[in-house]
Amino acid sequence: MTNTNPSETRRASIVRRQAEVLREVIERAEDEVIDGGRPADTMLRGLFRSRRELGSRDRRLIGDTVFAFFRWRGWTRERGLDPAASCAVAWRLDGEAPPPPVERFAAECGSDPGGRVVPGTLEERRAALQETLRANPPLDVTELVPAWAGEQLGRIAPEGVAEIIESFQDRPPTWLRVRPNRADRVREALAAQGIEFAEGPSEALAIEGGFHLGELRKKAGRTFEVQDLASQCVGAVCDPRPGEAWWDVCAGAGGKALHLADRMEGQGRVLATDRREGIVRNLKQRARASGMKSVRAAVLDAAARVPEERFDGVLIDAPCSGMGTWSRNPDARWRTDGSMPERKREIQRALLQRGAEALRPGGILVYSVCTLTSTETMEVVQDLLEARDDLAPEAFPHPLGGGNTDGAAWVLPQDGPCSGMFIARLRKESFYE
Numbered sequence: 001m002t003n004t005n006p007s008e009t010r011r012a013s014i015v016r017r018q019a020e021v022l023r024e025v026i027e028r029a030e031d032e033v034i035d036g037g038r039p040a041d042t043m044l045r046g047l048f049r050s051r052r053e054l055g056s057r058d059r060r061l062i063g064d065t066v067f068a069f070f071r072w073r074g075w076t077r078e079r080g081l082d083p084a085a086s087c088a089v090a091w092r093l094d095g096e097a098p099p100p101p102v103e104r105f106a107a108e109c110g111s112d113p114g115g116r117v118v119p120g121t122l123e124e125r126r127a128a129l130q131e132t133l134r135a136n137p138p139l140d141v142t143e144l145v146p147a148w149a150g151e152q153l154g155r156i157a158p159e160g161v162a163e164i165i166e167s168f169q170d171r172p173p174t175w176l177r178v179r180p181n182r183a184d185r186v187r188e189a190l191a192a193q194g195i196e197f198a199e200g201p202s203e204a205l206a207i208e209g210g211f212h213l214g215e216l217r218k219k220a221g222r223t224f225e226v227q228d229l230a231s232q233c234v235g236a237v238c239d240p241r242p243g244e245a246w247w248d249v250c251a252g253a254g255g256k257a258l259h260l261a262d263r264m265e266g267q268g269r270v271l272a273t274d275r276r277e278g279i280v281r282n283l284k285q286r287a288r289a290s291g292m293k294s295v296r297a298a299v300l301d302a303a304a305r306v307p308e309e310r311f312d313g314v315l316i317d318a319p320c321s322g323m324g325t326w327s328r329n330p331d332a333r334w335r336t337d338g339s340m341p342e343r344k345r346e347i348q349r350a351l352l353q354r355g356a357e358a359l360r361p362g363g364i365l366v367y368s369v370c371t372l373t374s375t376e377t378m379e380v381v382q383d384l385l386e387a388r389d390d391l392a393p394e395a396f397p398h399p400l401g402g403g404n405t406d407g408a409a410w411v412l413p414q415d416g417p418c419s420g421m422f423i424a425r426l427r428k429e430s431f432y433e
């Protein structure tokens with residue numbers, strides 16, 4: 001008769017169940033994300049809604065595995081490892097031993113190549129995996145992104161491609177934007193909840209680990225917004241003054257519109273538009289919850305129509321290929337095709353033209369995109385300057401230090417660490433009207 005320990009039996013059954021769910025989720029991820037182009041976080045949200053039996057630990061395990069799978073796909077799946085082995089190797093490359101359900105999933109497929117857990121530099125991780133896989137041709141850092149992306153990065157940072165790709169392989173912290181004069185309250189609330197944080201530029205705070213946003217809100221109220229550091233840099237480049245009127249053309253959920261209003265200390269006006277109705281509804285709720293009376297939200301297709309009013313400042317945070325967000329959304333690199341920058345360039349050009357029309361003489365136009373392609377950044381600004389002789393680049397201090405710019409700045413993902421962003425500032429000549 002064998003002696004079975006009930007808690008071990010229970011643990012084994014949990015591991016078996018989690019391994020089964022992982023198998024199903026990774027299969028779905030291949031179909032829906034790679035073939036169907038659906039963002040991995042949207043897929044996971046849908047899955048968790050339909051599978052209420054999955055607890056918070058299951059959800060964390062699944063989420064971490066799916067994101068690691070996509071983060072390292074260029075060296076695993078794309079190099080012929082099967083999905084289960086790709087998951088196990090991805091955990092090691094992230095610097096942790098694969099948890100038992102991942103080990104079991106890989107063992108069932110008989111495919112785990114093993115190897116060391118490597119928390120070091122990207123080159124150390126590459127070398128360790130090279131030794132394990134004896135890959136031929138040898139693994140290269142540029143394989144961690146699609147070839148078109150490597151080529152675009154080479155155009156904006158010929159010497160810095162490897163460093164940018166390395167920054168895509170680590171998860172950036174969650175950044176909080178502290179609202180004016182609320183820094184003490186936010187810090188107290190974080191300390192009261194035992195949430196560790198680091199100080200960033202302009203009172204931005206970085207939280208490395210997970211935390212419960214709802215609980216923090218209960219304690220700190222609307223004294224902060226969750227906003228990536230690169231996105232906070234856009235508000236700094238706009239630098240709106242109290243009393244001004246600004247148009248945030250592509251306001252989305254309103255992160256930057258609220259920042260503009262805060263920087264004007266509520267004494268000014270921000271028209272925040274987006275062509276998507278649902279997101280404008282969210283924006284209205286968010287502005288109301290933050291007590292921001294100076295933000296007015298409206299649905300508008302800005303490529304087709306501009307408001308009658310003329311503005312002191314126009315911000316165009318345009319739709320783009322999103323390469324700057326690849327550390328937060330590692331799956332995006334495998335579902336974005338190389339024609340996207342060229343396709344986005346068309347809408348970016350149209351939005352910039354409309355934005356320029358809505359500026360008063362002497363007004364400021366700020367163009368930002370969370371991407372690192374040349375096609376959607378310098379080339380779009382060049383197109384605009386060729387099309388309109390009433391606009392000129394205006395120098396501004398780099399928002400993360402490092403001196404004055406000549407009218408355009410890169411925020412690189414390794415600078416924060418944060419998302420990557422391009423920001424240009426132009427002024428409309430005043431003698432044209």
Ligand SMILES: C[S@@+](CC[C@H](N)C(=O)[O-])C[C@H]1O[C@@H](n2cnc3c(N)ncnc32)[C@H](O)[C@@H]1O
Nearest residue numbers: 250251252253255256274275301302303317319
């Ligand atoms: C990069 S996102 C904006 C993010 C937002 N500014 C923020 O800080 O959260 C781009 C936005 O542009 C919007 N958009 C795309 N085409 C548009 C158009 N023709 N007119 C207005 N908004 C548009 C999209 O719906 C999307 O929300």
